Amino acid sequence: VSLSGEERLIRDYLAPLAGPAGLGLLDDAALVRVPEGRDLVVTKDALVAGVHFFADDPPEFIARKALRVNLSDLAAKGAMPLGCFLALALPPAFSEGDFARLAQGLAEDTRAFGLPLLGGDLVRTPGPMMLSVTALGTVPVGRMIRRTGVEAGDRLYVTGTIGDAALGLRLRMDSSLYADVEAADRDYLLDRYLLPQPRSILAPLVQAHAHAGMDVSDGFAGDLSKMLRVSGVSTVVDVDRVPFSAAAQRLVTRHPSLLATILAGGDDYELLLAVPPDQAAALCDGAATMSVALTFIGEAIAGKAPARFRSKGEDMAFESPSFSHFA
Amino acid sequence: VSLSGEERLIRDYLAPLAGPAGLGLLDDAALVRVPEGRDLVVTKDALVAGVHFFADDPPEFIARKALRVNLSDLAAKGAMPLGCFLALALPPAFSEGDFARLAQGLAEDTRAFGLPLLGGDLVRTPGPMMLSVTALGTVPVGRMIRRTGVEAGDRLYVTGTIGDAALGLRLRMDSSLYADVEAADRDYLLDRYLLPQPRSILAPLVQAHAHAGMDVSDGFAGDLSKMLRVSGVSTVVDVDRVPFSAAAQRLVTRHPSLLATILAGGDDYELLLAVPPDQAAALCDGAATMSVALTFIGEAIAGKAPARFRSKGEDMAFESPSFSHFA
Numbered sequence: 001v002s003l004s005g006e007e008r009l010i011r012d013y014l015a016p017l018a019g020p021a022g023l024g025l026l027d028d029a030a031l032v033r034v035p036e037g038r039d040l041v042v043t044k045d046a047l048v049a050g051v052h053f054f055a056d057d058p059p060e061f062i063a064r065k066a067l068r069v070n071l072s073d074l075a076a077k078g079a080m081p082l083g084c085f086l087a088l089a090l091p092p093a094f095s096e097g098d099f100a101r102l103a104q105g106l107a108e109d110t111r112a113f114g115l116p117l118l119g120g121d122l123v124r125t126p127g128p129m130m131l132s133v134t135a136l137g138t139v140p141v142g143r144m145i146r147r148t149g150v151e152a153g154d155r156l157y158v159t160g161t162i163g164d165a166a167l168g169l170r171l172r173m174d175s176s177l178y179a180d181v182e183a184a185d186r187d188y189l190l191d192r193y194l195l196p197q198p199r200s201i202l203a204p205l206v207q208a209h210a211h212a213g214m215d216v217s218d219g220f221a222g223d224l225s226k227m228l229r230v231s232g233v234s235t236v237v238d239v240d241r242v243p244f245s246a247a248a249q250r251l252v253t254r255h256p257s258l259l260a261t262i263l264a265g266g267d268d269y270e271l272l273l274a275v276p277p278d279q280a281a282a283l284c285d286g287a288a289t290m291s292v293a294l295t296f297i298g299e300a301i302a303g304k305a306p307a308r309f310r311s312k313g314e315d316m317a318f319e320s321p322s323f324s325h326f327a
Numbered sequence: 328v329s330l331s332g333e334e335r336l337i338r339d340y341l342a343p344l345a346g347p348a349g350l351g352l353l354d355d356a357a358l359v360r361v362p363e364g365r366d367l368v369v370t371k372d373a374l375v376a377g378v379h380f381f382a383d384d385p386p387e388f389i390a391r392k393a394l395r396v397n398l399s400d401l402a403a404k405g406a407m408p409l410g411c412f413l414a415l416a417l418p419p420a421f422s423e424g425d426f427a428r429l430a431q432g433l434a435e436d437t438r439a440f441g442l443p444l445l446g447g448d449l450v451r452t453p454g455p456m457m458l459s460v461t462a463l464g465t466v467p468v469g470r471m472i473r474r475t476g477v478e479a480g481d482r483l484y485v486t487g488t489i490g491d492a493a494l495g496l497r498l499r500m501d502s503s504l505y506a507d508v509e510a511a512d513r514d515y516l517l518d519r520y521l522l523p524q525p526r527s528i529l530a531p532l533v534q535a536h537a538h539a540g541m542d543v544s545d546g547f548a549g550d551l552s553k554m555l556r557v558s559g560v561s562t563v564v565d566v567d568r569v570p571f572s573a574a575a576q577r578l579v580t581r582h583p584s585l586l587a588t589i590l591a592g593g594d595d596y597e598l599l600l601a602v603p604p605d606q607a608a609a610l611c612d613g614a615a616t617m618s619v620a621l622t623f624i625g626e627a628i629a630g631k632a633p634a635r636f637r638s639k640g641e642d643m644a645f646e647s648p649s650f651s652h653f654a
Binding site (some may be wrong): 003005006007008009023026027028029030031032033034036039040041042043044045046047048050073074076077080085086087088089107118119120121123124125126127128130132134136137139141143146148149173214215218222226230294322324325326 | 331332333334350352353355356357358359360361363365367368369370371372373374375377378379395400401403404406412413414415416429445446447448449450451452453454455457459461463464466468471473474475541542545549553557649651652653
């Protein structure tokens with residue numbers, strides 16, 4: 001009995017990653033039961049070779065990045081992963097060996113994050129590779145953490161460190177740049193760009209304690225400004241509080257102009273959280289238990305003024321505080 | 328307060344299409360309440376310019392096609408539309424005027440089919456335009472109609488007519504082809520390729536009466552063979568029963584070799600349904616009430632032999648019974 005090429009690739013490489021709702025990836029659709037008392041949270045991000053990753057990145061990392069940027073969104077909403085869908089457009093030069101590696105990356109992270117592959121689509125493109133992942137998660141009914149929920153008086157936190165991926169991207173684009181970077185720092189920064197570390201482990205804490213949340217994908221300064229603007233509040237951030245890795249710190253010390261770059265650079269996939277003061281201790285203690293760094297960066301204040309960023313007592317200006325595809 | 332380009336395009340053109348679950352498209356994710364007693368049905372299809380549509384098709388039709396191929400999948404599963412997500416990768420030459428037309432097409436069909444836009448992603452690509460739609464629908468708990476549910480003895484039906492879109496594609500690729508086609512037939516066939524007509528109106532009947540269903544997207548012969556194979560049954564189809572439009576009939580009469588082409592050609596977006604004999608009358612009466620043509624094409628029989636297609640008493644052979652992106 002002859003199978004088409006798609007059917008064979010799906011059967012051999014992707015069907016093993018499907019949970020029961022995926023029906024062995026034999027159907028046009030998945031059947032998803034949302035547990036009683038839970039709401040569904042749905043997010044969808046697209047990645048294009050040459051825009052969001054490099055066409056010659058290892059296929060297993062490309063696949064994992066596509067899953068992880070969506071997992072990061074779920075974590076910011078306080079949602080527990082339920083399953084995902086992948087639309088994959090493959091260029092002519094993408095071999096079955098590449099496909100096997102891509103599937104291996106999917107296998108690893110769908111397992112690690114409890115996000116079974118439930119369906120999708122597999123097509124050819126004459127252009128660059130593109131992946132679109134739709135991730136489903138759940139929260140208690142009505143309890144999704146929104147971007148718009150910041151209130152004046154909330155304490156603002158960010159997880160992990162900011163700017164590593166933006167520096168990693170620069171090094172990836174031009175390896176002759178910053179020739180004075182130590183090899184270990186270089187590897188660390190490149191890795192932070194190649195493979196985001198979504199803060200999925202924090203989702204239950206976010207859900208329990210945050211007023212608002214979003215992940216930092218388009219740049220710390222721009223994303224924080226956006227969250228406050230859509231919430232109708234403001235803040236003044238002391239940039240000297242923003243957490244940087246030792247590698248980033250070393251680089252910025254030598255090249256101070258990089259400070260603005262990394263605050264606006266994007267691809268951090270850390271969480272920005274707004275937390276009422278009486279919940280702050282519980283959130284911080286919980287994050288410490290999970291070994292996730294959580295840094296206080298400022299307080300939300302009343303008023304619709306744009307967020308301000310101050311360094312050494314002076315206001316910083318950003319040419320463009322976040323990444324945008326469109327003018 | 329400055330908005331990024333994406334934010335402005337989303338606010339001006341897409342936010343008006345969002346239902347309440349879309350949260351004004353201001354968040355990273357949508358919050359979807361699945362009604363009690365219902366299961367979620369999720370499908371995801373991707374379309375690439377130059378592969379699934381022509382880069383110079385009108386943007387409003389490209390958008391509607393992307394929604395409709397997903398609506399067709401929901402209908403085949405007996406699912407009522409709930410909402411959709413769109414990942415859109417736009418090439419450099421795509422103007423804001425094009426974007427406005429694309430949004431207009433989305434507006435029209437999200438309204439017409441009750442499928443509000445709940446979220447998605449908007450990115451640039453150096454390559455061809457690509458759209459990936461994730462459509463959500465619902466069925467009564469446990470009652471999604473599967474592709475694998477055909478039983479021996481089931482009556483097999485197809486909606487509408489087969490082959491029009493495959494002929495329309497040929498004419499679209501080479502307008503000098505079949506110069507003897509009447510202008511009205513040509514327009515009809517071109518339109519059938521440009522804009523699928525998903526059988527969404529039949530979803531409740533499919534849900535109530537069918538054992539199994541799928542939509543015909545990759546070719547009638549191949550898709551029917553697939554549905555029977557994954558169900559572990561077989562059939563013999565008398566090809567002379569397969570419904571053709573008057574336009575297709577006229578063309579095939581003059582060019583008999585087109586018969587195999589249109590049976591294997593794809594893009595029909597009609598429904599294949601397997602129905603137990605005691606439900607057939609109810610399904611047929613219901614479809615007649617909805618003014619949807621429903622044609623009996625054969626009976627499912629026990630056994631794992633591949634489906635056979637007979638024309639004028641002889642077995643037909645297909646070089647490739649369905650479209651596949653991959654060898």
